[in-house]
Amino acid sequence: MKIRELGEFGLLEELSRVVKEAGVGQGPDLLLGIGDDASAWLGLGRVELLTTDILVEGVHFDLKTMSWRELGWKSLAVNLSDIAAMGGQPSQAVISLGLPEDVEVEQVLELYQGMIGLAKEFNLLLSGGDLTASPMVIISPTVAGYGKEGQLLTRSGARPGQLIGVTGYLGSAAAGLQMLREGLEFDPEITLYLRQAHLHPVPRIAEAQKLVQEGIRVAIDVSDGLVADLRHICQASGVEAEVEAENLPVHPLVRSAFGEASLRLALAGGEDYELIFVGEEEKIQRVRQQMSTPVSIVGRILPGEAGKVKVLHQGSSLGELESGWEHFKSGKATWSC
Amino acid sequence: MKIRELGEFGLLEELSRVVKEAGVGQGPDLLLGIGDDASAWLGLGRVELLTTDILVEGVHFDLKTMSWRELGWKSLAVNLSDIAAMGGQPSQAVISLGLPEDVEVEQVLELYQGMIGLAKEFNLLLSGGDLTASPMVIISPTVAGYGKEGQLLTRSGARPGQLIGVTGYLGSAAAGLQMLREGLEFDPEITLYLRQAHLHPVPRIAEAQKLVQEGIRVAIDVSDGLVADLRHICQASGVEAEVEAENLPVHPLVRSAFGEASLRLALAGGEDYELIFVGEEEKIQRVRQQMSTPVSIVGRILPGEAGKVKVLHQGSSLGELESGWEHFKSGKATWSC
Numbered sequence: 244m245k246i247r248e249l250g251e252f253g254l255l256e257e258l259s260r261v262v263k264e265a266g267v268g269q270g271p272d273l274l275l276g277i278g279d280d281a282s283a284w285l286g287l288g289r290v291e292l293l294t295t296d297i298l299v300e301g302v303h304f305d306l307k308t309m310s311w312r313e314l315g316w317k318s319l320a321v322n323l324s325d326i327a328a329m330g331g332q333p334s335q336a337v338i339s340l341g342l343p344e345d346v347e348v349e350q351v352l353e354l355y356q357g358m359i360g361l362a363k364e365f366n367l368l369l370s371g372g373d374l375t376a377s378p379m380v381i382i383s384p385t386v387a388g389y390g391k392e393g394q395l396l397t398r399s400g401a402r403p404g405q406l407i408g409v410t411g412y413l414g415s416a417a418a419g420l421q422m423l424r425e426g427l428e429f430d431p432e433i434t435l436y437l438r439q440a441h442l443h444p445v446p447r448i449a450e451a452q453k454l455v456q457e458g459i460r461v462a463i464d465v466s467d468g469l470v471a472d473l474r475h476i477c478q479a480s481g482v483e484a485e486v487e488a489e490n491l492p493v494h495p496l497v498r499s500a501f502g503e504a505s506l507r508l509a510l511a512g513g514e515d516y517e518l519i520f521v522g523e524e525e526k527i528q529r530v531r532q533q534m535s536t537p538v539s540i541v542g543r544i545l546p547g548e549a550g551k552v553k554v555l556h557q558g559s560s561l562g563e564l565e566s567g568w569e570h571f572k573s574g575k576a577t578w579s580c
Numbered sequence: 581m582k583i584r585e586l587g588e589f590g591l592l593e594e595l596s597r598v599v600k601e602a603g604v605g606q607g608p609d610l611l612l613g614i615g616d617d618a619s620a621w622l623g624l625g626r627v628e629l630l631t632t633d634i635l636v637e638g639v640h641f642d643l644k645t646m647s648w649r650e651l652g653w654k655s656l657a658v659n660l661s662d663i664a665a666m667g668g669q670p671s672q673a674v675i676s677l678g679l680p681e682d683v684e685v686e687q688v689l690e691l692y693q694g695m696i697g698l699a700k701e702f703n704l705l706l707s708g709g710d711l712t713a714s715p716m717v718i719i720s721p722t723v724a725g726y727g728k729e730g731q732l733l734t735r736s737g738a739r740p741g742q743l744i745g746v747t748g749y750l751g752s753a754a755a756g757l758q759m760l761r762e763g764l765e766f767d768p769e770i771t772l773y774l775r776q777a778h779l780h781p782v783p784r785i786a787e788a789q790k791l792v793q794e795g796i797r798v799a800i801d802v803s804d805g806l807v808a809d810l811r812h813i814c815q816a817s818g819v820e821a822e823v824e825a826e827n828l829p830v831h832p833l834v835r836s837a838f839g840e841a842s843l844r845l846a847l848a849g850g851e852d853y854e855l856i857f858v859g860e861e862e863k864i865q866r867v868r869q870q871m872s873t874p875v876s877i878v879g880r881i882l883p884g885e886a887g888k889v890k891v892l893h894q895g896s897s898l899g900e901l902e903s904g905w906e907h908f909k910s911g912k913a914t915w916s917c
Contacts, residue, residue, distance in 0.1 A: 246688060247681035251711055254688060261692055262706045267699040273672075273707060282674060282707035288624040293707065295722050297676035299714045335610075337619060339634035339676075339720045344584035348591060351583060355595055362604040369599045370610060370619035370630065374588055377636045383676045383720035385632055 278479070279398055280328040280463060283390070290395060292388040294325040300380040308423040311350045313442040315357025318382045321466065323365055323446035324516040326388040328464035330396035330455040332448065333388040335370045336362070341377025358384075365448055394455050396462035398479035401521040405461075407484060407542040408527045410450050410517045410534075412494040413469055415440035417512020418501055429500050436496045444516040450536050454520055457530045462520035468511040469541070472519055474552050480521075483547030486510070488556040492539040510554060615816070616735055617665040617800060620727070627732060629725040631662040637717040645760040648687045650779040652694025655719045658803065660702055660783035661853040663725040665801035667733035667792040669785065670725040672707045673699070678714025695721075702785055731792050733799035735816035738858040742798075744821060744879040745864045747787050747854045747871075749831040750806055752777035754849020755838055766837050773833045781853040787873050791857055794867050799857035805848045806878070809856055811889050817858075820884030823847070825893040829876040847891060 246254050259277040262268035268276050274290060275283040281294035298304060298318050306314065319336060326333045338358065342351065355369075362369055367386070419441025421427065422434070429437070447464070454462060461480070463472045469486070477484050491509040498505045520527075521544060531538040554561040583591050596614040599605035605613050611627060612620040618631035635641060635655050643651065656673060663670045675695065679688065692706075699706055704723070756778025758764065759771070766774070784801070791799060798817070800809045806823070814821050828846040835842045857864075858881060868875040891898040 244685045245681065246679060246683050246685055249685050254685060255711060257685065257689065258692055261689055262696065265696040265700065267696055267704065267706050270705050273705055276705070276707045277709070279708075282672060284672060284705075284707065286623060286628075287626060291623075291628070291724070293672060293674050293722070293724055295674045295676045295708070295720070296710045297678050297712050297714075297718065297720055299678055299712060299718065301715070302678075302713055335619060335621060335630060337630050337632045337722065339632045339722075341634050341636055341639075341718070342583060344582065346583050348581045348583055348586050348594065351591060352594065352598055355598055359599065359602040359604055363602065367604065368607050368610055368613070368621075369604050370613045370621065371616075371632070372614070373633045374592060375634050375636060376639055377634075378638070379715070381634065381636065381678070381718055381720075383632070383634055383718075385630070385674065385676075385722040387628070387630055387724065 274395070275397060280325040281331070283329060283395060285392065286389070290390045290392050292326055292329050292331045292390060293385065294322055295383065295385040296322055297381065297383040306380070309442050311353035312357040315354040316361050317442055317444060319358045319361050319384050320444050320446050321516060322384050322386040323361065323367070323448060324444065324464040326386055327447045327451040328396060328462055328518060329390060330394060330451050330462070331388040331390035333365055333367045333386050335368045335387045337370060337385050338372035339383040340372065341375050341381030343378060343380065344376055365446065396451060396454065396460060396520070398461065398463055398476050401461045401476050401480035401482050401544050403482060403544050403546040405521045405544045406524050406527055406540050407473065407486070407544065408520050408522065408530070409492060409539050409541050410447055410536050411515065412492045412497070413465065413515055413517065414505055414508030414512045415494050415497050416444065416514040417508045418497045420514070433496045433500050436494070437500070441514065444514065446516060447518045447536070450518060450534055453530055453534050454518070457526050459520050459522040459526055459530065461522065462518050465515040465517045465519060466513055468513045469519065470510050470552050470554065474550055476519065476521065477552060478550035481549040483545045483549070483551040483553070484542055485545055485553045485555060486542035488554055488561065490539060490541045492537060611732070612734060617662040618668070620666060620732060622729060623726070627727045627729050629663055629666050629668045629727060630722065631659055632720065632722040633659050634718065634720040643717070646779050648690035649694040652691040653698050654779055654781060656695045656698050656721050657781050657783050658853060659721050659723040660698065660704070660785060661781065661801040663723055664784045664788040665733060665799055665855060666727060667731060667788050667799070668725040668727035670702055670704045670723050672705045672724045674707060674722050675709035676720040677709065678712050678718030680715060680717065681713055702783065733788060733791065733797060733857070735798065735800055735813050738798045738813050738817035738819050738881045740819060740881050740883045742858045742881045743861050743864055743877050744810065744823070744881065745857050745859065745867070746829060746876050746878050747784055747873050748852065749829045749834070750802065750852055750854065751842055751845030751849045752831050752834050753781065753851040754845045755834045757851070770833045770837050773831070774837070778851065781851065783853060784855045784873070787855060787871055790867055790871050791855070794863050796857050796859040796863055796867065798859065799855050802852040802854045802856060803850055805850045806856065807847050807889050807891065811887055813856065813858065814889060815887035818886040820882045820886070820888040820890070821879055822882055822890045822892060823879035825891055825898065827876060827878045829874060
């Protein structure tokens with residue numbers, strides 16, 4: 244069978260299975276292996292986190308619509324978002340780079356300036372990496388971080404009766420991608436907002452710390468889209484979820500630019516790198532009072548079919564939406580999760 | 581300036597400089613940043629190590645001359661070799677994979693079986709990663725490990741009067757690469773040995789532990805070739821080195837197959853993933869007595885020009901050899917360091 248037939252998630256399941264069967268996928272100190280936002284193991288006195296991504300020119304990004312500096316920021320930001328989704332703090336990053344030999348030195352330095360900007364803002368050290376020749380630009384950052392035992396945010400543990408919260412706005416990054424790809428023109432305020440939303444995601448490290456402090460223990464970051472990422476939580480937790488479309492946080496500028504289409508962007512658009520989290524209503528209310536980042540309650544956890552996500556719109560069900568984006572199964576370019 | 585004009589090491593220096601200037605390349609706990617075999621920082625009670633590689637089909641490997649399982653073993657083994665070169669023990673690996681969509685699921689599972697074989701042998705957990713679509717196969721493993729404070733092997737600290745030791749044999753992997761590339765035919769014993777040397781390197785984790793126990797503190801693994809890698813030690817330590825060609829450990833099967841050309845393979849051929857280390861003669865003798873892996877003394881450290889490596893052959897100098905392989909500056913395919 245070709246991997247495009249099995250799909251990304253199917254292949255991941257297969258790999259997870261063989262690794263576990265071989266006994267190298269679990270150990271006494273390994274808290275989370277293949278299948279969460281980052282791996283987590285019990286170090287001395289704290290939980291060590293490790294997360295990696297691989298981003299390929301022409302598949303995940305296009306240097307015609309973004310600068311090298313923006314590429315540097317974003318490629319590292321999405322990894323910090325995975326650390327945030329675990330409730331962790333980032334510490335170090337090592338960067339593997341594949342570069343065509345006719346790239347300008349100045350362009351590589353710009354790429355690094357983007358990463359340096361992020362590193363400064365989030366107290367991250369750039370401590371090493373690997374450079375190689377390659378037919379196209381490839382970036383594979385790995386970020387190490389840490390958290391506290393018993394205070395991680397994971398995909399499992401959501402229980403019926405709990406509510407679903409989201410930080411910030413949904414669909415803005417996908418709206419930005421659509422604008423850049425299709426050359427859509429809006430007024431300068433909208434253009435700037437959409438461009439930033441797509442190219443300059445801000446990892447929710449501080450917000451995740453607040454969630455942890457208030458006793459939230461279930462979260463994921465929005466890389467594939469609300470429905471797809473919420474489905475990961477529901478699968479890992481063995482529960483069903485119900486989302487109310489009216490309560491989705493759509494930014495006013497996105498609504499004014501995309502009208503009715505905003506709803507679809509908010510449900511299925513990826514790469515917002517906001518946090519979806521699950522907890523009791525009073526905890527979510529306390530979280531909301533403590534951060535300047537907006538927090539919305541978008542739905543609830545139900546008993547029922549594990550992994551199912553229902554979307555209600557004006558009281559009736561929208562049915563099952565497409566499952567967000569999977570590598571291999573689609574030609575659609577996006578950033579990896 | 582194009583990066584092919586500046587070269588890999590020149591670009592690395594530039595990146596190291598901007599990262600340091602920005603203040604994100606050093607911190608109170610960071611022991612080693614850009615420029616050694618792995619990054620090292622002071623964790624709670626131990627030193628944490630992190631190393632990464634990026635391997636691109638057509639640049640670093642060719643699936644016509646190696647199996648998917650061999651590719652899995654080797655791509656992870658070279659990272660474990662970097663942990664060995666720091667005197668560390670590996671703990672976890674995360675694997676970023678880029679795969680064309682028409683790859684067979686069975687091939688990806690074979691790739692993982694190669695990595696699983698290595699993980700079992702070296703007590704490594706495969707704890708996560710990332711999968712994405714890509715026009716060619718890309719593998720970017722990151723390995724985390726740990727060592728003890730004050731007991732790391734680094735590139736700096738070599739002093740005049742110390743001797744240069746090497747584990748195992750040199751040039752065998754390059755001989756194997758030449759055989760596979762040029763379709764050379766030898767008798768079955770030689771063919772098997774050369775194939776294994778190139779495709780199945782065994783990271784010197786246990787040997788590195790013995791070096792550390794006997795008080796050795798300077799080492800590097802042979803990825804670019806003896807002269808090129810020894811030059812890294814000499815640059816980092818501000819010393820010169822002298823190598824005696826007669827003392828290079830060339831395997832008898834390589835000598836019988838390649839004759840006089842073996843010398844060049846041993847001096848400039850990369851990818852043996854043996855350890856080059858520096859220390860006092862009595863320490864090297866104690867190390868030699870304690871391991872079944874052969875240990876050779878191949879030269880000595882001298883005062884003089886920082887970074888210079890002289891090769892003596894039958895009493896006279898061979899002069900400066902080419903500096904081993906640099907990405908971008910050469911079209912020669914190899915594995916990255």
